[in-house]
Amino acid sequence: MGGAGNDLAGRLERLTTAQRALLKRRLGQRASPGPYRPSATQFGIWLFEQLNPGTSTYHNPAAVRLSGPVDEDLLRAALQRVQDRHEPLRSRYPADEDGVPRAFVEPPDALRLPWRVEDVSALPDPEQEAARIVAREAVTPFRLDRGPVWRCLLVRTGPEERVLVTTLHHIVSDGGSLGVLLAELGALYPALAAGERPCPADPPQGYFALAAKDTVPPGALEHWLTILDGAPDRIDLSALAEWPGRGEPPSPPAPDGGSAPTGPARGAAVDRRWAGRELTLQVPDGTATALEDLCARHGSSLFTGLVAASAATLYRTSGQDDLVLTTPVDRRGHEGRALIGCFVNTVVLRLRVGPDDRLDTLLARAAGVVADALAHSGLPFSRLVSALPRRGGGRSPFGNVAVVHNNAPMDAVSLGGLRLSHHPLPPVEVKHDLALSWNRRRDGLTGRIEYAARFPDAAVEHLGAHLRHTVETLAAAPATRVADLPGLSEVAR
Structure with a gap:
């Protein structure tokens, strides 16, 4: 026993720091x-x-x-x-x-x-x-x-x-x-x-x-119930669902404007109740940089600018002046920045839009809404939904349109001498009627619209073109009134 113990002790002493x-x-x-x-x-x-x-x-x-x-x-x-x-x-x-x-x-x-x-x-x-x-x-x-x-x-x-x-x-x-x-x-x-x-x-x-440390702050539920008092639970997207050309095949977009709508690839088993499709948009780097500069001058983030542009487009699509959007918030904080896990919570963005609003005015309003939502993001979304009156069905329990700003970590990753690039994934099932997602990359902004398959591709192509036009207008001419933006059918795809 003594010999075995001494041998084990010797082996432990020879371990490197990393091995220990x-x-x-x-x-x-x-x-x-x-x-x-x-x-x-x-x-x-x-x-x-x-x-x-x-x-x-x-x-x-x-x-x-x-x-x-x-x-x-x-x-x-x-x-x-x-x-x-x-x-x-x-x-x-x-x-x-x-x-x-x-x-x-x-x-x-x-x-x-x-x-x-x-x-x-x-x-x-x-x-x-x-x-x-x-x-x-x-x-x-x-x-x-x-x-x-x-x-x-x-x-x-x-x-x-x-x-x-x-x-x-x-x-x-x-x-x-x-x-x-x-x-x-x-x-x-x-x-x-x-x-x-x-x-x-x-x-x-x-x-x-x-x-386990992520506790709900006192008064969080009361705050959100006050914010959402009288708010609609959904955005009216009937203009998309009832698009007059719903039977026509989608036309190809401009070469630099994105890609044609895509659906689930052959071999993918998808629940037809929630089948989704996807449209991609491209905004050039110069426009993305101009929008970032504008947002910085207003003391806000690129995400806030994208929320404002999305709200303007949704107003022109629906005619609805009281909009409720949802967005995921990463709550991992400093301690969790190096952890894999589910740290996300959904928050609601309630934004009012009027025809005489200038885009920069809408940007300032969106900045206040986003800042307040982030400051009160500790209430689990499920608890908020449970406390709200039940109003109709739908894929998402509250808020049928989401706006998401993703990082693009692959741009900064190197894997030895290998070249890395994105490989497209077909959309499969959607959580919302519309999800407007954006990634800031080296070559500009990449937008992705995930949408329920009941919306005609042609309608979503027009929506995507309108959203891209609104982003460009906000970056280049922020004094433009919302009413002066073109209608959904007036934007070239």
Whole structure:
């Protein structure tokens, strides 16, 4: 016994600092912690899944094209280390004896990375087959009670061409999580390729401990009930649904204006009740920079400018002067900036628009609305919805139009010597009648309109053209009155 003990002590003394840190972390994580109580947002997502089994509405897929020589084993090892670092990627959500979900977290060495490789490089049309596989991957259901709650797929389309697809369930991720995942992958893969054994520092605390600190401020519900007193719960989009040319095929857009509407790819199983389509818009960098400068002069953000432009377009579309929009807010804060998890909460933006409003006046009004919403974003959206009167049905319980400003983390990520680019994902299921999403990239603003399939493509093309025109007008001529913007049918597609 003494000899064995001395040998073990000697081996421990010879460990490097990184190896000691890894051993300490593994010993501390040997037992599965929990169970934890899911956050209010997680509970709402879990409940939706129980009521709609097999849905992909709350899937959070991302597809990245990798060009160059890829070491697939190292890529898999890097993703395994990402999973080891983040509790939510190792969690599952069974219900207890009372039917209430609880989160259980598996220790890192007990859960292998959900990883799959498909090789279509020898097929006659590898890109078409890859699109079919990626579309199917994005909608394949998860079992939240069993896990895993995320998965990775690598599709080989050529000798040095691959598509990496990571599909995370929204119960363990949000928009900011993709940036964390890509940043860690960008650090781990080159280090492994260089022969290093990276041991990144663990976050100061886990996701569930941090999420438990996010309490509701006193008076938050009363504040929101006051803000929304008498507000409509939806924006009237009948002008889109009843578009006169609903039977005509969509016309091709201008070369620099975006892309034609797209729907689910062949092979993607989509719930027809919530089937969605997508239209992309492009705003050049010069216009995006001018809009950023205008917003900065008004003490607001680019997002506020996009809210103002969206409100003006929606007013011209619906004639409704009292608009209720929703937007997701990232509440991870400083402590959670390096964590993957579901930190998002939905807030409501109530904005009044009149025909004589100048666009810069609308921008100033939107700045106040956005600032107030962010300052009172601690109330879970589900609690607000429960306290509001029930008024009709619909896909979203309150607010059928969302405005979203995403970051574009891929622009800043390097993966060794590989070239990274976005690989398109077809829309599958939508949460809103309309979702207006924007990404600021190096070459400008990329807009994406996700819309319910009941709206004709031609109508949404006109809506997209109007929105792009309004963004450009706000940036170049902010004194323009809302009434002087063209009507929806007057804008060239």
